[in-house]
Amino acid sequence: MKNTKEKILIAASKLFLAGGLSALSVRAIARESNLSTIGIYKYFQGKQGILDALYIEGFERLLDALDVPINIHDPKGNIIAAAKGYIKTAFDYQGHYRLIFGEHVAEYVPSAEAKKVSEKAFMHTTKIIAGILPNDSTFEQKQQASLQIWSLIHGYIGLKQHAIADEIEPNLWEGLILAAVRLHLDALEQHSHT
Amino acid sequence: MKNTKEKILIAASKLFLAGGLSALSVRAIARESNLSTIGIYKYFQGKQGILDALYIEGFERLLDALDVPINIHDPKGNIIAAAKGYIKTAFDYQGHYRLIFGEHVAEYVPSAEAKKVSEKAFMHTTKIIAGILPNDSTFEQKQQASLQIWSLIHGYIGLKQHAIADEIEPNLWEGLILAAVRLHLDALEQHSHT
DNA sequence: ATTTAAAATATAACACTGTTATATTTTGTC
DNA sequence: GACAAAATATAACAGTGTTATATTTTAAAT
Known part of the structure; x- marks a missing residue:
């Protein structure tokens, strides 16, 4: 009922x-x-509330995708697994992804509740990324590393929907994203141990 | 007149x-x-044509920003200079940037002419990035490297406009982006010489 | 069970949107 | 100046999100 x-x-x-x-x-x-x-x-409370509900719905899917089993012996594998889930969800739920990260069509302004879910995702990714950083890394360093990986993935997803994407086979994108992520993870790991 | x-x-x-x-x-x-x-x-031909003209206008500003003087002895410097210009333009012309890379509000579909400008930008960035790759790199390798850097920058710009951006001081973004770009350039350079 | 009030919902109306149709004005040609 | 074509203004259309008004349903009181 x-x-x-x-x-x-x-x-x-x-x-x-x-x-x-x-x-x-x-x-x-x-x-x-x-x-x-x-x-x-x-x-x-109007259409904004509908968009909010969909935003939260979409972000919760992203959060679920990020919730990978943690293998403490393979921090990079954890990140890659989370990235895979994130990418898949973004591609499977394009409308939701666009709503969350698009420039707020029709003057949609995310509610406080919607923002809270965003912050939760950032915390989660920061925690996963910490796995490849030295134990004495500051929270800010972890956050910055997280933002780098997130930006890289997010950037690819954004460009996939763009005109220039016509120049690349659609089924190649996941592979390309993961290759770039691996490269950047290596660089982060190396850089943080020097 | x-x-x-x-x-x-x-x-x-x-x-x-x-x-x-x-x-x-x-x-x-x-x-x-x-x-x-x-x-x-x-x-x-209607509002789409107006949006198209603005899209092209915005992209041409990005192209101008990418058109940095080339110093053949400092390929990384070239990329960083172009990145700086791109970031500044994206921040100064947010509306245009959103139009170009946003998810085509109000069903805006870029015209063939608009797409051509996009391709031009991709070619240009690919050429600049080639500066850090070995001379025998294939066009595709250059294109992929270009896409990695572009995605990284684009991702940051996209996340800056997002709720999670509240957690980072607005004037720090350019520095963060450039640091991530430098790290990734180092990785690309190292990886391509092995 | 009946009456009344409150809540939920339907419908109408409003001001806005992009677009097309119709009317009017301007420009160019002879 | 007369006429035709082009440019432009205005009106009308079907859609949008929202609020106002009307109607129905539900709950509470007697």
């Missing part, structure tokens, strides 16, 4: 997965859920 | 620089240029 809020969110998720943001008008959501648009305002 | 097309483009650029995409309705452009909206359709 689904209540109205759930019905609306299920309808929104379905539309979003199938057609991205442009499929997500309040009337489309209303039609898909066999309700009128008013519930969107009552339960989600 | 500006003709109608120029008037419209000047008005659009002004609005875009000041207020980004949300400031760029066809009626706002009409008001700013003291014309009606019809010229947008006659001269630009």
Whole structure:
């Protein structure tokens, strides 16, 4: 027995997965859920709330992907496994990924709750990356290393959706990203032990 | 004596620089240029054409930034100089950068002409990066190296606009990006000479 | 069970969007 | 000056997110 809020969110998720943001008008959501648009305002405070729910939904998927089993003898393998999951999720849930990292279409401003999930992801990646750094590394050093790897992956994902991506075979991207990540991890490891 | 097309483009650029995409309705452009909206359709085939012109405008600024003087004795310096220019332009022209690399808001699809400018940039970065690779590197190897550096920078720029960016001082970003780029260049150089 | 009030929901209306249709003005040619 | 073509203004259309108003449903009180 689904209540109205759930019905609306299920309808929104379905539309979003199938057609991205442009499929997500309040009337489309209303039609898909066999309700009128008013519930969107009552339960989600408007369309921003719908986008927020989808943002959080997408980020939680990313977090799940980052939640790899930790093998303390193979820190690099942990990072690579997390990267693989992240990349796969980003590609499988493009709409969500774009919502999270796109430039806030239609003036969507993430809520405090949405930001909290972001911070959680950064903490998590920082922890995983710490595995290749010396034990006495500062939190800031760990954070910077994490940001470097994250930027590298995120940059590739962003460029994959760009016009220049036409010049590279679609099935090659994961391999290319992981190669670049491995190279950078080597460099980070080497650099931090000198 | 500006003709109608120029008037419209000047008005659009002004609005875009000041207020980004949300400031760029066809009626706002009409008001700013003291014309009606019809010229947008006659001269630009609609709003897509306006976005295209701004996309090309932004990309040409990026290209200019990449057009650094080449010192053949300091290939890394060349790359760093180009990276600095790219980063500065991306930060100074955020709206344009978002338009180029954002997920095509309002169903904006770049024209063939816009894509051509993108390819030009990729060729240019590939040429600059070649400076640190062995002379017998294949074009593909050069392209991959270029994509790695571009992804790293692009990723940082993208994450700067994200919620997690709140955790890092705004004026530190350029330094962080350049440090990561240097590290990766070192790694590329070392890796390609083994 | 009935009545009343509160809550939920539907529908209508608003101001905005990009676009096309129609009307009007301007420009160019003879 | 008359006429035609081109340019431009204005009106209208179907869509957007949102709020206002109307209606229905649910819950509480008697």
